[in-house]
Amino acid sequence: MIVEMKNVSFIREGRVILDRLHWEVQENEQWVILGLNGSGKTSLLNILLGYEYPSKGEVSVLGHRFGKTNLPELRKHIGFVSNSFERFQPTLESETVEEVIVSGKFASIGLYEPVTVEDFHQAEQWMNVFRIGYLKGKTYRTLSQGEKRKVLIARALMAKPKLLILDEPTVGLDMLTREELLALIKDVIMKKVCHVLYVTHYIEEIIEEMTHVLLLKDGKIIAAGQKEKILTDDYLSETFQIDVHVRWEHNRPWVSIKKALHFSK
Template sequence: MIIEMENVSFIREDRVILDRIHWKVQENEQWVILGLNGSGKTSLLNIVLGYEYPSKGEVSVLGHRFGKTNLPELRKHIGFVSSTFERFQPTLESETVEEVVVSGKFASIGLYEPVTDEDQEQAEQWMDLFRIGHLKGKAYRTLSQGEKRKVLLARALMAKPKLLILDEPTVGLDMLTREELLALIKDVIATKICHVLYVTHYVEEIIEEMTHVLLLKDGKIVAAGPKEKLLTDDYLSETFQMVLHVRWEHNRPWISIKNIPTLQRLGK
């Protein structure tokens, strides 16, 4: 079992952020989490990563049950890419591309441990795989947004993780760069390097290789299961709180808005 949550709730300052979550991710499943801002996606990820502890319920990640495992050690088996890495910009901007990539082996932002020749060679292999080998020696701060995301993806795979979490990795990217990044994610899944957990607001980013979806609304699961069964007008309309229509093109779902909520209906 990759992830198992039984009756998990997360409460902060008397506010229920996650409410009785039951969720299992099994071998050979690639999951997408969908939901509006405030639906509980970030809190769910923080629990999976061991940065937050559930208020109630049982959690197991990669066979490690919370309360009986070393969470910092567990995180070394989880790769993580997020647009929120911008908060580490001062550290990242002081490093070269290969230094950022190598740091992924140690699950750290910045290098604080000795780097071997083998580490350097492995970093260069990942850079070549993601078509950023030509960036070797360049300062991270000089890269485009698309190049930075590819570097962070290579960094996340340095430790050969069993689980790769991609938290809105395409935020701020143009359409072409987004599709290039999605193509790299396709390659990662195809090679069966690790399991992927992908978080997004955009249904059209659900590539063919993704197998399952978790729909969240107000801290509760709307539905969880195979994407073909759940990416429907009814489920997505409930999740995103507007009337939506889903169509499939090239094995990817695309949505159109059939009824846009007015300010009056939203209570503004």
């Protein structure tokens, strides 16, 4: 079992942010998490990473039950990429690309432990996989947004994680760079490097290799399961609170709005 949540609720200052979630991620499943801002996606990720603890219920990740495991050690087996890394920009921007990637081995931002020649060799291998070998020796602050995102995903894979969590990894990228990034994620899945949890607002980013979808609304699960059964007009309209239509092209879903919203003056 990759993820198991039983009757999980998360309450802060009297507000129910997650409400009695039951969810499982099995071996060989690749999941996408969809929901509006405020639906509970970030809180769900924080719980899976052990940065927040559920108010009620049981959580297990990679077979480790929370409350009975060493969370800092568990995080070393979970790769994580998020826009929240922006708060670490002062540290990241002073480092070379290789140093940023190697730091993933220690689940740290910045290098604070001894590093070997083999570590840097492995970082260069990931750079080649992500087709950014030309960035060797460059400082992180000189990179484009797309290059930075590739570096951070390579960093997340440095520790050979069993689970990779990608939190809106294509935000701010142009169409070409987005598709390049999705192609790299496809390779990660196809090569069975690790399991992926992919959080996005954009239905069209659900590539063929992603198998399952979790829909969140107001902290509750609207639906969860195989993507073909979950990505329907009714489920998505309820999740996004606007009437939408889903069509499939080249094994990827695309969504259009049936009727635009109008606000009276």
